[in-house]
Amino acid sequence: MSIFQELTNRDQVFEFLAPVQSPVDVRHGPILYMEDVSVSFDGFKAINNLNLTIDDGELRCIIGPNGAGKTTMMDIITGKTRPDTGSVWFGSRHNLLTMNEPDIATLGIGRKFQKPTVFEALTVFENLELAMATDKRIFPTLTATMKPEYRERIEEVLEMIGLKDLRNAPAGILSHGQKQWLEIGMLLMQKPRLLLVDEPVAGMTEQEMERTAELLTSLAGKQSVVVVEHDMGFVRSIARKVTVLHQGSVLAEGSMDQVSNDPEVVKVYLGEEA
Amino acid sequence: MWLTRPLQERSTQIFLGVLFGALVIVSALHLFMPQDSALYVSSYTVTLLGKYLCYALLAVAVDLVWGYLGILSLGHGAFFALGGYAMGMYLMRQIGDRGVYGDPVLPDFMVFLNWQELPWYWAGFDMAWFAFIMVLLAPGILALVFGFLAFRSRVTGVYLSIITQALTFALMLAFFRNEMGFGGNNGLTDFKDILGFDLRTDATRLGLFLATGIALAIGYVICRGIVTSKLGRVSVACRDAEARTRFIGYRVERVQLFVFVVSAMLAGVAGALYVPQVGIINPSEFSPLFSIEVVVWVALGGRATLYGAVIGALLVNYAKTVFTGIMPDAWLFALGGLFVLVTVFLPKGIAGLMSRRSKKDDTDTPAAQEATA
Numbered sequence: 144m145s146i147f148q149e150l151t152n153r154d155q156v157f158e159f160l161a162p163v164q165s166p167v168d169v170r171h172g173p174i175l176y177m178e179d180v181s182v183s184f185d186g187f188k189a190i191n192n193l194n195l196t197i198d199d200g201e202l203r204c205i206i207g208p209n210g211a212g213k214t215t216m217m218d219i220i221t222g223k224t225r226p227d228t229g230s231v232w233f234g235s236r237h238n239l240l241t242m243n244e245p246d247i248a249t250l251g252i253g254r255k256f257q258k259p260t261v262f263e264a265l266t267v268f269e270n271l272e273l274a275m276a277t278d279k280r281i282f283p284t285l286t287a288t289m290k291p292e293y294r295e296r297i298e299e300v301l302e303m304i305g306l307k308d309l310r311n312a313p314a315g316i317l318s319h320g321q322k323q324w325l326e327i328g329m330l331l332m333q334k335p336r337l338l339l340v341d342e343p344v345a346g347m348t349e350q351e352m353e354r355t356a357e358l359l360t361s362l363a364g365k366q367s368v369v370v371v372e373h374d375m376g377f378v379r380s381i382a383r384k385v386t387v388l389h390q391g392s393v394l395a396e397g398s399m400d401q402v403s404n405d406p407e408v409v410k411v412y413l414g415e416e417a
Numbered sequence: 418m419w420l421t422r423p424l425q426e427r428s429t430q431i432f433l434g435v436l437f438g439a440l441v442i443v444s445a446l447h448l449f450m451p452q453d454s455a456l457y458v459s460s461y462t463v464t465l466l467g468k469y470l471c472y473a474l475l476a477v478a479v480d481l482v483w484g485y486l487g488i489l490s491l492g493h494g495a496f497f498a499l500g501g502y503a504m505g506m507y508l509m510r511q512i513g514d515r516g517v518y519g520d521p522v523l524p525d526f527m528v529f530l531n532w533q534e535l536p537w538y539w540a541g542f543d544m545a546w547f548a549f550i551m552v553l554l555a556p557g558i559l560a561l562v563f564g565f566l567a568f569r570s571r572v573t574g575v576y577l578s579i580i581t582q583a584l585t586f587a588l589m590l591a592f593f594r595n596e597m598g599f600g601g602n603n604g605l606t607d608f609k610d611i612l613g614f615d616l617r618t619d620a621t622r623l624g625l626f627l628a629t630g631i632a633l634a635i636g637y638v639i640c641r642g643i644v645t646s647k648l649g650r651v652s653v654a655c656r657d658a659e660a661r662t663r664f665i666g667y668r669v670e671r672v673q674l675f676v677f678v679v680s681a682m683l684a685g686v687a688g689a690l691y692v693p694q695v696g697i698i699n700p701s702e703f704s705p706l707f708s709i710e711v712v713v714w715v716a717l718g719g720r721a722t723l724y725g726a727v728i729g730a731l732l733v734n735y736a737k738t739v740f741t742g743i744m745p746d747a748w749l750f751a752l753g754g755l756f757v758l759v760t761v762f763l764p765k766g767i768a769g770l771m772s773r774r775s776k777k778d779d780t781d782t783p784a785a786q787e788a789t790a
């Protein structure tokens with residue numbers, strides 16, 4: 144009888160049916176570790192000996208003038224661009240330089256693009272459905288059905304991003320700010336360990352910005368979040384630790400007050416804005 | 418189940434209803450009307466309609482990859498022709514010793530070329546089951562290899578369209594050669610019977626017409642099943658924002674490969690049903706122009722609707738039959754003109770005219786239907 148029960152309780156017999164535990168190993172410190180990373184495009188060093196460490200659960204802001212290499216840095220982490228030299232580790236187990244984009248995404252790195260990209264022909268609901276952390280291979284996707292717990296999860300995220308009433312609208316008709324949010328919602332559906340968010344508040348109203356700040360700060364702790372942003376007011380409102388990027392490498396790192404008083408930083412970046 | 422989901426959908430029910438209705442009506446008019454009646458459908462017309470249905474299935478296959486995956490294949494004629502050749506080889510072997518030269522094994526053109534024995538790749542084609550599997554496998558494997566190479570190196574857009582043209586052109590040149598063993602520019606012809614039924618009898622012709630209609634129905638339901646599944650939504654995602662799709666964890670190149678291979682196999686089936694009805698398969702089916710024409714049918718009917726592809730294929734080919742009867746040389750101009758007119762005035766094709774209802778259908782389906790699934 145007990146053997147029978149064991150057999151019917153299949154998630155214990157077959158390990159692969161058990162709920163997936165994140166394989167990322169952060170026992171030895173940081174969740175993301177970039178060392179001496181360089182990449183050049185036609186001789187131009189977009190990233191130059193970049194060293195960056197993100198702790199598990201941290202919320203980090205990255206600032207820097209246009210062309211500093213912020214987006215390129217995200218391209219490297221997510222497998223879109225391969226660096227010429229250096230190493231990039233996710234936890235202490237996964238060498239990201241040996242993996243492709245879908246594998247990195249599945250492992251738990253989610254990304255929001257600088258220019259919001261959602262699937263415009265699909266509805267808001269379907270956008271979230273596709274992003275959901277499920278088996279993304281061909282046949283499981285072909286035979287997938289909408290389970291109640293999936294629906295619940297989508298509704299939850301719809302609530303969080305304030306698009307509940309637009310769930311059946313095609314994403315193409317959303318405003319710029321709403322698209323930004325939908326994209327953040329898609330990130331949340333992926334349940335990533337690390338979120339890379341490229342200029343999330345571009346094109347948002349003051350009020351939308353506040354809600355985004357709230358959302359991002361509420362995520363930190365459970366997940367690690369890296370935010371690239373231009374808007375200083377926004378950065379000030381969420382940042383605990385700020386990294387200043389300049390010409391492809393780290394110029395300064397510390398609290399917002401520290402870096403904004405750093406003479407080097409003032410010279411290259413804050414100075415030109417003031 | 419993804420395959421049965423379309424059957425619960427209004428638009429598919431209407432499509433199947435109209436299709437089966439048409440099959441029944443044509444059969445009845447053919448069988449029961451006196452020959453001198455105005456309503457009598459001749460055996461010639463039945464076969465002509467069967468040919469149109471083959472084209473319709475081919476158009477559905479093209480719409481699956483172009484409309485929903487964003488891959489503009491200008492080489493689907495190659496998959497159609499390969500399916501046709503697989504069927505043609507079976508029909509050749511069925512001739513047996515009834516050929517002009519009376520050789521029990523070798524087809525006439527091989528005797529003519531003084532070949533002593535059947536090339537190895539003709540082996541097995543005397544068995545219907547083997548040939549019918551090859552109808553799926555030959556185009557499927559070509560699509561698999563071609564797609565694997567193209568999608569893995571992320572060739573998309575115009576470049577992909579151009580290499581699909583090159584593919585079908587290269588195959589056309591190859592099949593023109595006598596040494597290839599496919600009958601050179603004459604192709605395969607003089608078929609006698611299929612599965613033991615005489616191809617010249619009215620009953621066999623009607624049977625082939627009905628079989629084509631059923632194949633179209635099945636092909637449509639398979640495509641619709643893919644399109645309304647989550648994989649269909651992922652295809653649309655690949656079409657509209659490929660990079661984004663990768664970053665949420667889908668292997669875009671595998672999605673493309675899967676859909677492309679399914680589409681190629683459907684095109685192969687269309688070709689296989691075409692050959693016994695027209696009585697010949699030759700390298701002209703590989704002609705790049707033919708593949709482009711198929712795309713024009715789909716564009717005229719309305720991209721990304723599937724039923725639009727069917728309407729486009731039927732209308733254009735009917736127009737072609739009528740037109741070439743009156744002014745054979747002007748057909749290409751007429752087709753070009755029609756294409757320009759529709760692109761300018763009906764960017765969503767003929768289906769766009771009647772899409773108001775189906776649009777509502779589309780946005781409601783995934784959320785509404787899967788709740789009950």
Ligand SMILES: Nc1ncnc2c1ncn2[C@@H]1O[C@H](COP(=O)(O)OP(=O)(O)O)[C@@H](O)[C@H]1O
Nearest residue numbers: 184185189207208209210211212213214215216
């Ligand atoms: N694929 C590429 N090819 C050539 N140059 C590039 C490429 N990607 C980025 N760059 C260059 O690298 C520099 C850094 O760009 P980017 O990372 O987008 O800056 P940021 O996001 O900080 O504004 C820019 O000068 C940009 O022109």
Ligand SMILES: [Mg+2]
Nearest residue numbers: 213214215257
């Ligand atoms: Mg940038």
